[in-house]
Amino acid sequence: MIWKAKLIKHNNLDRIAVEFEKDQELIRKIRLIGDARWSAQKKLWHIPDTFENRERFKIIQQEDTLPSNDGIEQIKIFIQWLSSKRYSQNTIKTYSAGLRSFFIFFRKKNISEITNDDVLYFNTEYILKNNFSASYQNQITSAVKLYFKTIRETKIEIEKIHRPKTPKILPNVLSKEEVKSILNAHSNIKHKMMLSLIYSCGLRRSELLNLKPLDIDSKRNIVIIRQSKGKKDRITPLSPKILDLLRIYYKEYKPTNFLFEGHQKGFRYSERSLEEVLKKSIKLANINKPVTLHWLRHSYATHLLESGTDLRYIQELLGHNSSRTTEIYTHVSTKNLQHIKSPFDDL
Template sequence: MDYSYSMMKQLLASVRFLYEEVLQEEIDFDFNIRMKKPSRIPVVLSVEEVQRLLNSFTNLKHKAIFTLCYSAGLRVGEILNLKVKDIDSDRMQIRIHQGKGQKDRYSILSEKVLGLLREYVKEYQPADYLFEGQGGGRYSASSIQALMKRHKKKCRINKKATPHSLRHSFATHLMDNGTDTRFIQELLGHKHISTTQIYTNVSSKTLKDVNPNYSRMDAKW
């Protein structure tokens, strides 16, 4: 019988509780077992599914948020921490703050996404954070999660996709196009190349060197 990682942890904890708390007996066994947590294959949307999802947004702010998640491979927290000054239209880059003691990284900014952001900024005029809530300050992660759930249902996407799945899709689609794994690693901010290589499990093409300036957001969406 095969047991999942979480079930094995629960079984081990139950045995430990039985001997130490109920029977109050010592057992010659080391409970500090390190079990390797299995790596999960990321949920990835197809290019067509991403396009359907992004096109389903009529609210400009919502569309800009989800477009950035995909086009730059950003985490939800990174989206929420973006400030207006982090969008570098001269170098066509997005600066992502990594926190205290960590080196900031940069991701790609396509012409189409820049146009969308300019339209958004003109209409909403954010003062500090790029995406602000109704009362000012940062937009909320829970709102983004709720929007994803609503629009996924609207688009009839049955995969267990979350906003983070757009980041997975960004990496996988770049890999499908043949983008070098090291470049994808830099864009995603992965410390170890092995973290990036998990996308080879869902990529449909063999890796090869291509123009690193490629972006799916230059396609029709």
């Protein structure tokens, strides 16, 4: 056996860890599995914990790590329903994994007999006892509520299932000087181009990697972001400086299918490689902060707000459904704070 597979928890998600001696062919094969990721901290590859992946790596499925037969069947029906409603693959994976954890906990109880008291017991004895996060609890709550609302009649009163109080965390924002040093750290035009486009258009990681050459409309100076989060298209302004960089990049790399492609022509650049690009930029820029790609998006929104852009426009540019999501940037903008004089200065 050249590899070893085992069940793990990673960021509160059920995953399968796959360990093996470094082998480029095996790495290539595991990358073909949907949502396969490398953990630099744990020094292993991990993939979604699905029935297919368990079968693929011949993981022995112990009784206490599986729902009941009825639970397994209900998860399949739930996945079919989510698919028919055209939920995204990420949402389907998250919801089905959450429902699976719930059904494993109650594997010895008939699903139709589950009550609101059982949900409360689950939160106390599984979520809180294992010190899982409020966001993970919220994911499972969403899955359970949707399942019992749409698939199965039960004794549960859906409207009485409460959600956890989630901490209000401010987005991390870089100064313009820090952003500039990160973007200018790379001499490689492709690496510089990817990070610059994320910041200049406020893109999510997946939005950047899914861009096609035709999504850059140089005549209208816009970028078209297709079928992003919530299956929505949107447009964002294209900076003339970015357009000049794009032309240089295009002449050198001549992308075909995706705007940013990996070593294989026609295949999109990998998420892991993009994260490595950022990591190298941070190191070269001598920035001692745990910067992520999403920090660039947060910085874009905050800098727009500080330059006087209306919050409603920022909401549209970011693709937020609710203005409340966008309003969080008002809490990190320093534009008005700079005019406030501390009483300490008068001492």
